[in-house]
Amino acid sequence: MVSSRFIITVIGIDKVGIVAGITRVMADFNVNIVDISQTIMQDLFTMIMLAEIKEENFDLSSFQKAMAGKGHEFGVEVKVQHEDTFRFMHRI
Amino acid sequence: MLIHPEEILETIKMVTNENLDIRTVTMGISLRDCSHPDIDTLNENIYRKITTCAKDLVKTTDDVQNLYGIPIINKRISVTPIAIVAESCNEPDLTSVAMTLDRAAHDVGIDFIGGFSALVQKGMTPGDLRLINSVPKALASTKKVCSSINVATTKAGINMDAVALMGRIIKETAHLTRDQGGIGCAKFVVFANAPDDNPFMAGAFHGIGEPECTINVGVSGPGVVNSAVRALEDPSLGDISECIKKTAFKITRMGEVIGKEVARRLDAKFGVLDLSLAPTPAIGDSVAAILEAMGLESCGTHGTTAALALLNDAVKKGGAMASSSVGGLSGAFIPVSEDAGMIDAVERGSLSLDKLEAMTSVCSVGLDMIAIPGTTPASTISAIIADEMAIGMINKKTTAVRVIPVPGKTVGDVVEFGGLLGRAPVMNVNSFSSERFISRGGRIPAPIQALTN
Numbered sequence A: 001m002v003s004s005r006f007i008i009t010v011i012g013i014d015k016v017g018i019v020a021g022i023t024r025v026m027a028d029f030n031v032n033i034v035d036i037s038q039t040i041m042q043d044l045f046t047m048i049m050l051a052e053i054k055e056e057n058f059d060l061s062s063f064q065k066a067m068a069g070k071g072h073e074f075g076v077e078v079k080v081q082h083e084d085t086f087r088f089m090h091r092i
Numbered sequence B: 001m002l003i004h005p006e007e008i009l010e011t012i013k014m015v016t017n018e019n020l021d022i023r024t025v026t027m028g029i030s031l032r033d034c035s036h037p038d039i040d041t042l043n044e045n046i047y048r049k050i051t052t053c054a055k056d057l058v059k060t061t062d063d064v065q066n067l068y069g070i071p072i073i074n075k076r077i078s079v080t081p082i083a084i085v086a087e088s089c090n091e092p093d094l095t096s097v098a099m100t101l102d103r104a105a106h107d108v109g110i111d112f113i114g115g116f117s118a119l120v121q122k123g124m125t126p127g128d129l130r131l132i133n134s135v136p137k138a139l140a141s142t143k144k145v146c147s148s149i150n151v152a153t154t155k156a157g158i159n160m161d162a163v164a165l166m167g168r169i170i171k172e173t174a175h176l177t178r179d180q181g182g183i184g185c186a187k188f189v190v191f192a193n194a195p196d197d198n199p200f201m202a203g204a205f206h207g208i209g210e211p212e213c214t215i216n217v218g219v220s221g222p223g224v225v226n227s228a229v230r231a232l233e234d235p236s237l238g239d240i241s242e243c244i245k246k247t248a249f250k251i252t253r254m255g256e257v258i259g260k261e262v263a264r265r266l267d268a269k270f271g272v273l274d275l276s277l278a279p280t281p282a283i284g285d286s287v288a289a290i291l292e293a294m295g296l297e298s299c300g301t302h303g304t305t306a307a308l309a310l311l312n313d314a315v316k317k318g319g320a321m322a323s324s325s326v327g328g329l330s331g332a333f334i335p336v337s338e339d340a341g342m343i344d345a346v347e348r349g350s351l352s353l354d355k356l357e358a359m360t361s362v363c364s365v366g367l368d369m370i371a372i373p374g375t376t377p378a379s380t381i382s383a384i385i386a387d388e389m390a391i392g393m394i395n396k397k398t399t400a401v402r403v404i405p406v407p408g409k410t411v412g413d414v415v416e417f418g419g420l421l422g423r424a425p426v427m428n429v430n431s432f433s434s435e436r437f438i439s440r441g442g443r444i445p446a447p448i449q450a451l452t453n
Helices: A018-028 A060-074 A083-091 B006-016 B039-053 B056-070 B094-108 B126-140 B160-176 B183-187 B224-233 B236-264 B287-293 B304-324 B342-346 B353-360 B376-394 B434-441
Strands: A006-011 A033-040 A044-052 A076-081 B021-031 B072-079 B112-114 B145-153 B157-159 B189-194 B213-220 B269-277 B369-374 B399-406 B414-416 B424-425
Touching: A006 A018, A006 A060, A006 B006, A006 B112, A006 B189, A018 A033, A018 A044, A044 B006, A044 B039, A060 A076, A060 B157, A076 A083, A076 B056, A083 B006, A083 B021, A083 B039, A083 B376, B006 B224, B021 B056, B021 B236, B039 B094, B039 B224, B056 B072, B056 B236, B072 B094, B094 B126, B094 B145, B094 B224, B126 B145, B126 B183, B126 B269, B145 B376, B157 B160, B157 B376, B157 B424, B160 B183, B160 B189, B160 B399, B160 B434, B183 B189, B183 B399, B183 B424, B189 B376, B224 B236, B224 B287, B236 B304, B269 B304, B269 B342, B287 B304, B287 B342, B304 B353, B342 B353, B342 B424, B353 B376, B369 B376, B369 B414, B376 B399, B376 B434
Parallel strands: B021 B072, B072 B112, B112 B145, B145 B189, B213 B269, B369 B399
Antiparallel strands: A006 A044, A006 A076, A033 A044, B021 B213, B145 B157, B189 B399, B414 B424
């Protein structure tokens, strides 16, 4: 892996406690937040985080599953994607 | 933040709402070292080679899919054309080789395996002929095996003996799979100028100039292009071309990231990235819809060929800028059964076989997934193939024919194939005979453009 930075997006209807719930899961997996932004776009709550994973053999799929599960509790969609997805797609 | 939130949301929207996907990751495997005169040994060698090379293909692809969060729809394998691998084997029926491919494909968990193929543009060896004659039974007795025959190139001309044979092979394949609407024909394609590194079925095979093991990636996003074009406000055709180019660039970049990562993890060579707008039956994921977004009332009407030429060229330009490994076919596919917009156009009477043929002169591949009446004579099918091969030969491009003479069905009927293959309305073919033309056989000589050395 070139780098182990991930973009985490949380999209859905706004509700109390989303940020706390999601970041709790991240802390449990020892995932560090590098940058965070949150806006309401087209009536949707949108949180975008740049997260860093330092462990060598990080269990990405369990983390993705836990994050999606937490999102499900709040009725929002949570995605964890490697930053290259976005970096390569839009930049030369 | 280094990456703009809008770019992030755009990517997510492309995947979630516009069906952006990596259509296929195809591992190309050379089977040249598997040759053996004894067919049982040959089959054993083939099985062992494929299952060794591809044992981690599906798992790795799934891991990379999760890492980047972009769906990878199909995992496939292409192999050295079996006619070459089995040439030294005197067995008249090569169906057992197809069944070995099928078993290997099943055991490693992939969706399709291509390469039950022969390259006969200038003439046929006994091995080629054995393979071609085995095609109907091979396709009827396997699920995942795809077959292709290259019968023409710009350099060699058109092998009309092979073309004549193709009509009969297609009819027989349809007959042997008649209880499933002739589905065997959906796994068989006839080519002119077939590329060695095409990741798309049914035409994929591992060309003889390729390395031992490669990863080729096919990326597709007609839905993304469609929605980008539709979002423009009163654009000129130049604006549309520009918009398609930029969108194609983004799609290609994503494919390259994924292809390289899969290849790295599997310790295979990264081959090509094939950026093709390959539609799916999902609403909006349609090439016909893009053409209609340019201002045509219904795909197939006058102006369609021009619109398709613009689309295909813009896709190639965007892709060429995004990656140095763009190859395969890269352009727009216009299958009928797999494209909801094309199906609608046929059903409303705006799109005919003749117009589709004209459109193939400016796009990738050719007459693709077209259902025709089951009673269509073999010579008419051969003649349809001959026309398409001529377009490829003269224009120095790849063309192909994948038609399905649906047993027991006629114009106005619909045949369902399910899944990515979709459903096809049976289309009208010209009722006048081509019998005498096709029965002459021989070879249409290479055109003057062939003398470029």
